Amino acid sequence: MKEKTLTEKESIEIISRMIQETKEGMREGSGNMFLLWGYVSTIVSLIIYFGYNATGYSNIFWLWWLIPVIGWPAMIYMLKRKKKRVVTYVDKVIGYIWTVLGVCAMLVPIFSFTQHAGTFPILFIEALLINIGVTMTGLVIKYKLLIASGFIGIIFSFILLFVHGLSCILVFAAMFVILMIIPGHALNVASKKSKKYGLCSES
Amino acid sequence: MLHSQLRLAVMAILMNVEEADFVYLKEKTQSTAGNLSVQLDKLSEAGYIKVEKSFVGKKTHTACRILPAGRKAFESYVQALKDYIG
Numbered sequence: 001m002k003e004k005t006l007t008e009k010e011s012i013e014i015i016s017r018m019i020q021e022t023k024e025g026m027r028e029g030s031g032n033m034f035l036l037w038g039y040v041s042t043i044v045s046l047i048i049y050f051g052y053n054a055t056g057y058s059n060i061f062w063l064w065w066l067i068p069v070i071g072w073p074a075m076i077y078m079l080k081r082k083k084k085r086v087v088t089y090v091d092k093v094i095g096y097i098w099t100v101l102g103v104c105a106m107l108v109p110i111f112s113f114t115q116h117a118g119t120f121p122i123l124f125i126e127a128l129l130i131n132i133g134v135t136m137t138g139l140v141i142k143y144k145l146l147i148a149s150g151f152i153g154i155i156f157s158f159i160l161l162f163v164h165g166l167s168c169i170l171v172f173a174a175m176f177v178i179l180m181i182i183p184g185h186a187l188n189v190a191s192k193k194s195k196k197y198g199l200c201s202e203s
Numbered sequence: 204m205l206h207s208q209l210r211l212a213v214m215a216i217l218m219n220v221e222e223a224d225f226v227y228l229k230e231k232t233q234s235t236a237g238n239l240s241v242q243l244d245k246l247s248e249a250g251y252i253k254v255e256k257s258f259v260g261k262k263t264h265t266a267c268r269i270l271p272a273g274r275k276a277f278e279s280y281v282q283a284l285k286d287y288i289g
Contacts, residue, residue, distance in 0.1 A: 006206055008287050014208060015281070018215035021231045083259045087222040 022086070030141075031187030032078060034134075038180025040071050045173035049166055068106060094137055101133040123172050127157035134179055143190075146183045153179040204249050205280045209234050209242045214277050217252060217269040225265035243267060251276055 006014070044066045051060045084091070105126055112120045135150025137143075156175040160168050205211050212232045216223055223231075229239050243265075246252045251273030255266045269277075 006208055006211065008284055010208070011206070011211060011280075011284055012288075014212050015215045018212050018231065019219055022216055022219040080259075083224070083264050084222075085224045085227040086220050088220050092221050 022088075030191045031184035033075065034180040034184030034187065036074055036078065037067075037071055038176045038184055040074070041067050042173045042176040042181065044070075045169050045176070049169040049173070052166060064109065090140055093140055097136050097140075098133055101129050105129050121161060123168055124157055124160045127160055127172060127175055128154065131157050131175075131179060134183070138183075143183075143187065145186050149179050149183050204245070204251070205276060207242070209238060210246055211280075213239075213242060213246065213267075214251065214269070214273060217267060218274065218277055222266050222268045224267070228267065246273065249273075249276075 044063060047066075048060055048063050051063070052058070108125050108129070109122060112122045131150055131153035134153060135147060138146030138148075138150050153175055156171060156178070160171055163171050205214060209232060212234075213228055216228060216231055225236075225239070225243075228234075228243075229236060232239065234242075243252065243254055247254045249272075251270060253268050253270055255268075257264050257266070
């Protein structure tokens with residue numbers, strides 16, 4: 001494109017063409033954040049479940065904090081390592097959703113220390129917050145698998161209210177597989193396909 | 204200011220996104236780096252866009268975003284086109 005003066009018709013053509021150019025394709029690596037949080041949460045949950053079963057050592061529950069301790073720095077590293085070439089309004093909305101939910105998800109366990117530890121439904125609240133985030137992300141990017149897994153996850157969250165004892169940790173881990181790991185891989189496959197057909201903007 | 208092919212294309216893109224980097228703009232407008240750089244400077248001097256340079260690793264990263272004055276100028280330009288077409 002060269003520097004030249006335009007006719008009105010050319011101006012309208014350029015504006016229309018550029019609007020088409022900026023239409024969102026599936027972005028490469030879209031599923032990476034879901035995979036990060038999905039794998040970290042699932043692995044930590046399983047370590048706690050099997051660790052407690054094997055040892056009966058209750059301090060093992062402090063390992064829940066491994067999720068934010070590993071997840072947050074890894075997420076910041078991933079975001080900094082590869083700066084996005086374009087930031088759309090959709091990106092910004094998704095960022096706001098997860099920032100608000102992330103802060104709430106951090107406040108819940110802190111607040112739970114002031115309550116009776118055995119009765120506070122912390123896994124239910126955490127699961128519900130995450131599922132709301134997944135469902136809303138799916139709705140914003142119009143990705144059906146994410147919407148479906150988000151809604152399934154919401155049902156799982158309520159199931160957690162009725163499951164007692166250590167089994168609720170297994171339900172929590174299974175939820176992350178359905179909610180984040182499967183859609184995360186599916187998102188990455190879809191973005192690779194859309195890149196192949198020229199629909200993908202690299203991030 | 205906007206009645207130029209490349210500057211208009213850049214503004215049309217930046218109206219549609221929060222932020223776009225130099226490589227993205229170059230690719231979408233199919234312009235040369237030199238020409239795009241000159242036009243970005245002109246738009247920046249006019250107060251229409253903000254150009255931020257940073258480092259990602261060892262590489263420079265130039266991010267552009269539209270400013271309220273630029274948004275207003277673009278809307279006025281589109282309105283003028285609408286009036287002309289009738």
